[in-house]
Structure formats: structure tokens, C-alpha cells
Amino acid sequence: MNRSHTRHESNNAYLLIDRADSNADPDNSKHYSIQNLSRGGIRFCSNDHFEIDEKVSLSLYIDDKLSHKARGRICYHDEDPQHNNYYGVSFLDKYLNL
Numbered sequence: 751m752n753r754s755h756t757r758h759e760s761n762n763a764y765l766l767i768d769r770a771d772s773n774a775d776p777d778n779s780k781h782y783s784i785q786n787l788s789r790g791g792i793r794f795c796s797n798d799h800f801e802i803d804e805k806v807s808l809s810l811y812i813d814d815k816l817s818h819k820a821r822g823r824i825c826y827h828d829e830d831p832q833h834n835n836y837y838g839v840s841f842l843d844k845y846l847n848l
Contacts, residue, residue, distance in 0.1 A: 765794055766809040784810075791822060791840045800824045800837050808839065 765782045786793040792808070800806070802824055810818040822839040829835050 762814060763810070763812045765792065766811065767794075768807045769804065785836060790842050791825065791838055793836055793838050795834055795836055797835065799835075800827070802827065806839060 763784050765784060767780060767782060780798065782794040782796050784792060784794055787810075792810070804824045805821065806824065807821050808819070809816055810820075820841050822841045824837055825840040826838040827835065828837075
């Protein structure tokens with residue numbers, strides 16, 4: 751099987767995340783840097799704490815333009831030796847059970 755991949759290089763790609771269980775104003779969403787993006791999800795860096803299985807709504811911006819909106823669930827947490835925290839959001843229907 752031959753698959754083609756499109757890669758977008760940008761120094762200005764970020765996420766806005768709204769927490770599903772929060773009554774926060776959407777205008778107060780926080781920006782997070784994207785580490786990895788795939789059809790099934792996104793890995794992002796955050797100093798904020800997210801719970802595994804927490805539902806989130808996110809907006810992906812590239813070059814300050816809204817590129818994609820999605821709902822997902824936090825599916826993993828990682829920490830590197832420098833104590834940077836990384837989280838994964840899954841978009842997969844079988845995982846979400848929404």
C-alpha cells in the first residue's frame with residue numbers, strides 16, 4: 751500500500767483547547783504548542799494538568815487561521831527529562847464513545 755503524507759511546516763501552528771467540563775468563557779481558551787498531528791489525534795505540550803479520559807474541544811490554527819475544529823479525549827500523558835509535559839488527544843470514534 752502506498753500512502754502519501756502532507757506535512758505543513760509552520761512556526762505559527764497552535765491549539766486552542768476548551769475543557770468540556772468547564773463553564774469557562776471560550777474567549778479565555780489557552781494556546782498550546784503542537785508536537786505531532788495525525789488523522790487520529792494530536793500531541794501537544796502543556797504546563798496545565800489534564801486528566802486521562804477528559805473530554806476537550808479544540809481548534810487548530812495554522813498561520814493564525816482556523817484550520818480544523820474537533821472534539822476528543824485526552825488519551826495519554828508523557829514527561830521528558832526536562833519535565834516538559836505532553837498530552838495526546840484522540841479523535842478516534844471507537845475510543846471516544848461519545
